[in-house]
Amino acid sequence: MASETGWSLHPDRALPSDPVVRPIAREILAATATLPIVSMHGHVDAGLLARDEPFADPASLLVTPDHYLVRMLVSQGVSHDALGVPRRDRPGVVADPREVWRTFATHWPLFRGTPTRYWLEHVLVEVFGLDERPSADSADRLFDLLSERLEKPASRPLALFDEFGIEILATTDAATATLADHADLAERGWGDRIVPTFRPDALLHVDRPGWQADVALLEERSGVSISGYRDLLRALEERRRVFIAAGARATDHGHLSADTTPLSDAEAERIVSAALRGDVSAADAQTFSGHMLFEMARMSAEDGLVMQLHPGVLRDHDPAVAELRGPDVGYDIPVTTEYVRALRPVLEAFGHHPGLRLVLFTVDEDTFSRELAPIAGVYPAVRLGAPWWFLDTPDGMRRFREAVTDTAGFANTTGFVDDTRAFCSIPARHDLARRIDAGFLARLVAEHRLDLDEAVETAVGLAYRIPREAYAPPKTANAFPHLSGSEHGAKEHK
Amino acid sequence: MASETGWSLHPDRALPSDPVVRPIAREILAATATLPIVSMHGHVDAGLLARDEPFADPASLLVTPDHYLVRMLVSQGVSHDALGVPRRDRPGVVADPREVWRTFATHWPLFRGTPTRYWLEHVLVEVFGLDERPSADSADRLFDLLSERLEKPASRPLALFDEFGIEILATTDAATATLADHADLAERGWGDRIVPTFRPDALLHVDRPGWQADVALLEERSGVSISGYRDLLRALEERRRVFIAAGARATDHGHLSADTTPLSDAEAERIVSAALRGDVSAADAQTFSGHMLFEMARMSAEDGLVMQLHPGVLRDHDPAVAELRGPDVGYDIPVTTEYVRALRPVLEAFGHHPGLRLVLFTVDEDTFSRELAPIAGVYPAVRLGAPWWFLDTPDGMRRFREAVTDTAGFANTTGFVDDTRAFCSIPARHDLARRIDAGFLARLVAEHRLDLDEAVETAVGLAYRIPREAYAPPKTANAFPHLSGSEHGAKEHK
Amino acid sequence: MASETGWSLHPDRALPSDPVVRPIAREILAATATLPIVSMHGHVDAGLLARDEPFADPASLLVTPDHYLVRMLVSQGVSHDALGVPRRDRPGVVADPREVWRTFATHWPLFRGTPTRYWLEHVLVEVFGLDERPSADSADRLFDLLSERLEKPASRPLALFDEFGIEILATTDAATATLADHADLAERGWGDRIVPTFRPDALLHVDRPGWQADVALLEERSGVSISGYRDLLRALEERRRVFIAAGARATDHGHLSADTTPLSDAEAERIVSAALRGDVSAADAQTFSGHMLFEMARMSAEDGLVMQLHPGVLRDHDPAVAELRGPDVGYDIPVTTEYVRALRPVLEAFGHHPGLRLVLFTVDEDTFSRELAPIAGVYPAVRLGAPWWFLDTPDGMRRFREAVTDTAGFANTTGFVDDTRAFCSIPARHDLARRIDAGFLARLVAEHRLDLDEAVETAVGLAYRIPREAYAPPKTANAFPHLSGSEHGAKEHK
Incomplete structure (x- = not known):
């Protein structure tokens, strides 16, 4: 903010103003100030980093x-x-x-x-x-x-990467990506710090224009000839293996709804066949996308990639703008999102599976206390991602902690996820998140609901330890355990 | 509040108690204290003012x-x-x-x-x-x-009007109103300060008891003989012209849902014909009311009247009370309201039209961050009205600013709209809104997220400049531009 | 919290940290500190108290x-x-x-x-x-x-009961309970302090496994032979009489939705007959449960038992866990709940009946300002219970007061309801609720929106007077008045 001698950032920015809370918040924040940035989901282009121009x-x-x-x-x-x-x-x-x-x-x-x-x-x-x-x-x-x-x-990208103190950054990549930029970076010693994320959206929505071209590309990349549903699954599994080999920690799924209802193989086969013929109904495509979320959860349980779900955004609200300008120009609008019934199939099947780690995001804050916290507060497979997009704001993050901590605590969240395509804003976003968490924890201390040592430890966890652990590299495939007490999987992914 | 020597209002009432924030809030509030009241939507009876008894x-x-x-x-x-x-x-x-x-x-x-x-x-x-x-x-x-x-x-109405510092007040008037009181006031020099608002609800809900009588009255007032849908449109357009000539700035629409799906002319004609015969189904009437919101938006784009939408209230929840006492005796209850899909037809058609100014209100605060702020934060035609009715409260207004500013800023809101039928409470309501905005802005300053000069300028804008601009008099009809970047309309209505 | 010399509770815990608000909150809290605990709804087992081991x-x-x-x-x-x-x-x-x-x-x-x-x-x-x-x-x-x-x-239960300062505690008991423990306690002089609550859920959901066995038990307990719907009603009415004789103040209803749509007698008869034959559809069972809520309201209007409604929880989200462990092990998840249309039948019929006292609970905080406060703020029969379950938290209780007080005030709530099965936590929960209310009221005082004497009186009301009054013993049956102004019933149940 403006100071007398120019423009500068106030050291107490975004901390609560309450004179009792602020000094506590400062002390908590100080413990996180020098921690590296763990940026486990975002949209920075790997090519930007590989070219380093x-x-x-x-x-x-x-x-x-x-x-x-x-x-x-x-x-x-x-x-x-x-x-x-x-x-x-x-x-x-x-x-x-x-x-x-x-x-x-x-x-x-x-x-x-x-x-x-x-x-x-x-x-x-x-x-x-x-x-x-x-x-x-x-x-x-x-x-x-x-x-x-x-x-x-x-000011070049990789110099800034170091300057920003980024320990690791995950990009987001189509399932059909060559990952050539990642390979290039890995050869130059950046392989542990810049990793891809598997995003198969384009292939899971079988009525999107271009789906058939994407399937053709998938065939080429995976070496799997795709003449039906089973082939599609195999090709996706193959690509996941390649992503894992390239260091991927997670998948990412942007669907309109959180529906995960599985279909029978025959139904799935029928829909894929229709789509391959270019003759699929919107309703079938919608149903199939829910089914494929179920399949993605199954694959995650098997191969250990963290599954990230970002539902509830109606894309391209103004079709004329989309036609003229393409996507991502500001016309994506959130809609009501239902999680409890929508996720039930996946949670019944894999909610206690030691291999599944499912991270839920939302742009519908009405679900914080009603749906998300109660789900994450009991299913070992589930964590809550940071408040997303329109909610990735000082007050949004505060409301998130106020609404979910009661039932989900801190350990069932992922810590901060920046989800940005604006590379230079990464430190700003993590800085802001640490400040909001410090402020929230400081209020608990000031209200004598938490001790200072606990607050400091929690802040450090949220800033560094928890996101590292939440997105830890996948282990090799687990046998599928039968549901029973002693075999319950843990979020700690022991 | 009670003081030792009697009953008085505390100068710091409704300002945040935080000892860091309050002095800042006081300073911000002081800048708005002497500004006139701009009361652009309410239910004060023009007759009360015209009679001045x-x-x-x-x-x-x-x-x-x-x-x-x-x-x-x-x-x-x-x-x-x-x-x-x-x-x-x-x-x-x-x-x-x-x-x-x-x-x-x-x-x-x-x-x-x-x-x-x-x-x-x-x-x-x-x-x-x-x-x-x-x-x-x-x-x-x-x-x-x-x-x-x-x-x-x-204590007479017009004396209080001056005493209250009201610069301009908009009444709400049936589409069939004679506007005789407004004419009377205009003759006495009050025409720029007391203006009507066009409220055609009764005519847009074709299954309401009395609809046919209202149509007959509309025929009389407009001079248009109504034997079908096209006539109805023409009569409404004619009445809008008369309202504009009488100084109207806006229309107002109270619908159960925000649906704006247009019908074909044939469908609309069929429903109006059925209604004129007294034989319309509730479902058709509901569909038609959505269609007419679309038509109202089209007319607003053409004639420049600000379109105010107040959806989401289930009127007369207890029918026995309504039967015995009539409407507006306390039995109107809010219901869940959906805006994103409901408004899509209007926004596709007119969301970038330079002539449309659409002000959205809600009694469903769950839509603040999820739907309303994202819509107003991209479509140039849309502004958010003040928190309405059950949300027109100190904490409701605070939650509104906290939830919508992140995505919509301040400039995409209208400033305060009192919407009251209690004439004497107008200064109290504007006073309270200014205090809440001052408190909200002061917190941003205290958290070093805004400079004080910016906060003061914003407070003055919200109290005076922004509502004046949001409800500026309509310009003459605009040609309908094709959607393209350079022709995007602006909220500033240049 | 940890002190230097060990572990202790801070006297200011859970009070706002704001240095202006805290001393006021302390003063308000002090006025409630020695008040007895009125625990009008919970799940402590009467047998635990009767055995007193x-x-x-x-x-x-x-x-x-x-x-x-x-x-x-x-x-x-x-x-x-x-x-x-x-x-x-x-x-x-x-x-x-x-x-x-x-x-x-x-x-x-x-x-x-x-x-x-x-x-x-x-x-x-x-x-x-x-x-x-x-x-x-x-x-x-x-x-x-x-x-x-x-x-x-x-440390025995009844010693703790005294130690905790519990004036009265209501247990929750199946409609088929013998109430033997209550009888035992009554004989020993505890009859006014430990009272049952009538919970007929098992009998109102006619497709639950075990329903027929429960009906058989109901026949035994009530002495009414049940061969159809009318018998079922008579048996339930009979059991309510027995509960009232045993000191019951209230009924309790846990339904998935708040629907109260009544059926015709013939429809109800048809469904019960099908259920008795073990051949009822899920849809019919769901419809019937809504009908029975209507009947429960009718009976409450007649016999004066307070009707408590706890809707909106999807029980046993993971069926495998439920199969292995039974209910109440953490897998109940809230869902969106609609009150306005769902309660309309009951409120039309009994919303002004002097005999009905209906207490609404929710785990869907989105309904606080939109639905619950507007309903309770007009219908004399309705009060809002305390924030329930996942919302029974410091911030949940604060958000409840902030969202409902505007429209419902304090008098249309019940004060705190602990709803706990953890006997030893009862004082903790009431203590916390009193602190949150003190903090909320203190903020109103600090913002000059309430005087301190009013705040103190309100706090005492919420902690003691209001719950006692809200759950006052039923009067004898009232004749059903026709709806008219002068005959409107009052929550004060004069």
Whole structure:
């Protein structure tokens, strides 16, 4: 925030203001300050890291690809064009970065009170050393300053990776990805620090345009010829093995609902056959995607990849915008999500399986205390991921802890998951999460519901130990145990 | 609150108690203290203002018509009769105002912790100068004191209007209203300060008893003979023109759901024809009301009236009470409301139209972060109205800001909308909203998430600039632009 | 919490930390500190009290039967076996209490931030005088210490009952219970302090395994031969009379939904006949259970028993666990609950009946402001019970007051209802509830929204007067009044 001598970050930012709580929060936060960053789920492009080239310009780094930022400006009448978001009907037309930056800087006041403001402030001040708020007046000077910084070797992706103190970062990769960038990075000694994540969404939604092309690609990558459902499963299993060999810790699934109802093999076969013929109904495709979540859980129980479920977002709410601009430009809107009945099939089958680790995310905070905490608070296979997307905010994270800790405690959560595609914002996001957890724990101490030593230990756990453990590398396949007390699997994955 | 020497309002009331936050909140509040009141949606009767007669007595002014107050007393076993709420089976029977007032005063403790208490305290102390809490003991003395005050010229409606610092007030008027009171007021120079709002609910729900009579009245008022759907549209469009000429800024729509699915013209025609014959099904009527919301959005895009949507209240939950007492006596109960899919047709069609300004209200706070903030945070046509009705409370307003600011910021809201039929409570309600916003902004400052200058500017915006801009007079009709980046409409309505 | 010289409870625990609010909260709390405990709904076994034998050991008292505690340990991979939860396939196998206690003590850190931690700390420190946190190291010493304490006469159930300051405690009893323990206690002078509650769930769900056996038992207990629906009603009415004679104040109903739609007599007869033949569909059974809630409300209106409704929990989410271990071992998960339409039939019929007192509970906090407060804030028959189960937590209780007080005030709630089967935790739970209410009221005072004298009076009401009044003994049957203003019943049950 603005100080007398320029722009700086307040050391107590995002800590509770209560004069009793704040000093406690400071002490708790201090214990996590030097811990490395464990970034187990996000959307940073592995190619960006493998190429390790300087970032092109401030706009294409910080403005155009950030859909949080773009949507806010669009909501106030700024056009996507003015922000440099490409159009399919004008390929190759590129916006002037300085103009894009000016548009953003002029609208800086729109972000008041938002997490975008918090993250950007951190990036601009802490990562790039800016000394003045963006505004119409400062726009050009800041653009020049940033451009200069971006040219320095210290601003290249891998240099920043070290500078940020990232111990490990998981990318998100299509099931059909070659993983060539990961192989390249591994050869250069980054294999333990940059790992892929298996994301088979495109293949599990059999009515998506392009599904058949994706299946063809899957055949090519997996070496499995796919003429039906069984082949599809085999090809996916094969790809999982390749991902595991490349260091993957987890899978990731973005579905509209959390439904996991399994189908009979015959039903599944019928639907895949129809889809291969290009003749599948939307209803069948929906049913099949639920079935495949069940199958993904089965595979995770067997091969040990952590299964991450991100349901409840209606993508591309405005189809005309999607047609013109493609996905991820700000038109994804959350809908009510039901977990209790939807997950019952998977939890009946694998909820106590020692091999399954299922991480649940939500953009529907109404489920925090009603559904998510009670599920994670009894099934050993389940943990709650961090508040996601629209809830990855100071108050969202606070409400999450307030609503789920009662029933799920801290140990049934994963600690912070940044889920970002904005590479430079990773430290800001982890910093903010640590501050919110410190504040929450400090309140418990101030209310004499927790001792300080416990709070410090918990904060360190949430910042470092718990996410490492939650996303520990898969063990080799477990035999499937029969349900019985002594054989219950543990989240600790002993 | 009670002081040693009587009853008074604490200058810090409703500000956060945190000793770090409160002084900041005080400073922010001070910047809004002298700003005029912009009251852009409410239910004050234009006739009350046009007649400008003294209020009859304390009970009929403050007790009987206030459904917040009535419902609380009824919930504790007080009868509607004892509160003077008229019965259809005993027309002309009027309760003794003094007795009604006594009943209310005796039950004063019931209102502890409620916004009714806050508003009433403000009205009784600040507007009418009472010096003692209502109680069985004080009831008669206070009744006499109030009665005396009500006789003074300074207590007449228009005198209070000035005294309250109201810059502009919008009433709510049936589509078939003559607007005679508004014309009368305009002649006397009040035309810019008291404006009508177009509320066509009665005509859009074709299975309501009385619909045919309302259509007949619409024919009379509009001069359009209505023999089918097309005529109905034309008559409504004609009435909108008359409302605009009378200064209207907005329309208002109270529907059970937010559904906006359009029908084909043929379908719409079929349903209206059936309704005109008195033979329409409830299902068709429901479908048609959704269709008409779509049509209302189209008309707003064309004529520029702000479209206000108030969905999600099940009216007259107890039909026997409704039969005996009529509507608005406390038996309206909120239900779950879905916005994302329901509004998709309107947003696809007009979400980027420069002419549409759509203000969304809710009594279902579960939609704050999940649906409303994400929608308003991307579609330029949409703003979020203030927390409504059961949520128009200190904590409700705080939760609203905490849940929507992350994704929608401040600029995608309308600032405060009082929505009251209790004329004397208008200053109390705006005062409270300013205090809550000041408290929320002060917390952001105290947590170093916002600078004080930004907080002050935002508070002034929310109290005055933003509602004025959100309900700015309609421009003349816009041509309908094709969807494209550069033609995106702006909330700023440039 | 840990002090320098051992383990103790901080006098300010669970009060707000804000230095302005805390002293006010302390003062409010002090006014309730010596009030007796009114425990009007819980699951303590009357036999435990009637037998009045020493508790067997620390594990079977504090660990094994506490499903809050068991579910948390299970969620982290501890087996039910290791916690002593019996298995149906190994009857008679009993876990070693010391081993069970060690397992619990070792996992003590899991409970950080949970209400279980708060309650247990209170029990261990305040009731049994432990001086050290449970841990692997302290486990054996604490087990020995506890075992020794449990042998003392002062640790017997009835001695503790007195020690805890319990004025009255209601147990929960099947409709077919003999109430022999209550009779026994009554003979020994405890009849006014330990009363039964009528819970007919087993008989109202006609497709439950064992329903026919329960009907046979009902025939035996009631002396009514049951060959159809009318007989079933008569038998239930007869049992209610017996419960009332034994001092019962209330009924209790645990249904999946809050549906209360009545059936015609013929329909009800058809379903009961089918059920008696063992040939009822799940859909019919579900419909019938809603109908029977309506009938229960009718009976309550007639005989004056308070009707408690606990809907919205999906029991035995994992059927394999239920098969192996039975119910109540941690696998009950809340689901979305709808009250507005579901309760409409009952409220239309009896919502203003002077005989009906309906207490609503929820595990779906999304209904607090949207449905529950608006319903309780107008219907004289309805009160809101305390936040239940997963919401019976410091933050859950705070959110309840923050969300419902605006519309329902304090008088339309019941005050605290502990609903516990953990006898020794009763004082802890009431203590915590009083602290949260004191903190909530203190904030209102600090924000100048309530005067201190009002806050103190309200706190005393919530802790003592209001629950006593809400569960006052039934009066004799009322004639059914026609709906009219002057005959509206009152919650005060005058």
